Each structure stands twice: as structure tokens, then as C-alpha cells.
Amino acid sequence: MAIIVQLDVMMAKRKIGLMELAEKISITPANLSILKNNKAKAIRLSTLDEICKALDCQPGDILEYKEDEDGEEN
Amino acid sequence: MAIIVQLDVMMAKRKIGLMELAEKISITPANLSILKNNKAKAIRLSTLDEICKALDCQPGDILEYKEDEDGEEN
DNA sequence: TAATTATTTATTGTTTTTCGATAATTTCTT
DNA sequence: AAGAAATTATCGAAAAACAATAAATAATTA
Secondary structure, eight states: OOEEEOHHHHHHHTTOOHHHHHHHTTOOHHHHHHHHTTOOSEEEHHHHHHHHHHHTOOGGGTEEEOOOOSSOOO | OOEEEOOHHHHHHTTOOHHHHHHHTTOOHHHHHHHHTTOOSEEEHHHHHHHHHHHTOOGGGTEEEOOOOSSOOO
């Protein structure tokens, strides 16, 4: 797997914490944390939508395709 | 919903048709068509990965957040 | 125009995964 | 140390991917 979810950067830029963002996009902090730390295997476009709206950014600011280095499974 | 899947552009750029891409990423043409025409409600990161790999592009080339115009449901 | 190919749409069933709810744990921060 | 924030884990329900398939529509080509 070489798709990386990079929420940290935009969150820092917007100065918003996980709790606050979670509330804004109506998702539990637990699930947002999973998303934030690349533990999610899929994402609903509606969720991506909420995130982009809340952080005022594009999917490309959050999702990155990185050439497979070794040592990844999935 | 304001997340748009824009596969057409990159496919044209790479001169690859739906059938060929579908085979490359190991998904049925039917399902790829659904994805291509914004009928999908979610996407597996593994699928996004395959697409980026096959089209040699970034998620941001394929996914776009567009401010809600009216007349969309979901 | 007819035949062929590519694409879209629809249906059904299986499997995967999100997501809420919750609790416990760990990591900041003050 | 105490409180807040973040992570991790578990369970169950609902949603959705995806395969397989078939049928319909659009596009291409002979």
C-alpha cells in the first residue's frame, strides 16, 4: 500500500486539534484517529468531503501516493 | 457531496481505455465505470493505490473537492 | 449500415470496511 | 500530579466495495 493519509499537516496549518475536527465533521475522535494514522483501508467520499470542507483544502493535500518502499503489507 | 472523481482526464492523458485500465488494476470494467462516473460512495485506498500506480499520478489528479453547488444529493 | 467493440447500467450475493459507541490506555500539556 | 488530548481496541450494525453476470447503450470501424 502506498497511499498515505496526511492529515497532520493541514490540521497544524489550520491550528485545529483532533477533538475539534472530529466534532466539526461529525465523526468520533477514535475513528478520526484511525484515519489520521493510516489505519483505514477505505474512506467514504462523504467523509473526505467533510474533511476538505472543514480544513478548506483539496483531497490532494491529504492523500498522497508514494512509490512502494519495502516493508509494507496490505 | 462535493468530491468528484475525475478519471477521464488522466485516462485520456495516458491514452488508456476503461477495459485496459480495469484489467491493469484488477477490477471489473463495470465497477471501474461506476467509479469513473461518480457513482461510488467510497473507495478503498488499495484501489486508489492501483489507479495511481497504473496512471502514474497522484490522488489529487483524480479527486477534486468542489464547493457544493445546489442540486446534489447524498 | 451492419458488425464489432467499448462503456454504462442494473441485479444479486459475498465480503470487507466504515462508523458509532464505549472503554481503556497512552501521550501530551500545564 | 492532574487533566485533556490522542491512540488503541472491541463489538455490532449499517453501508458499500466488489465479483459475476447480463443486458442495454454508445462509439468505432469495416
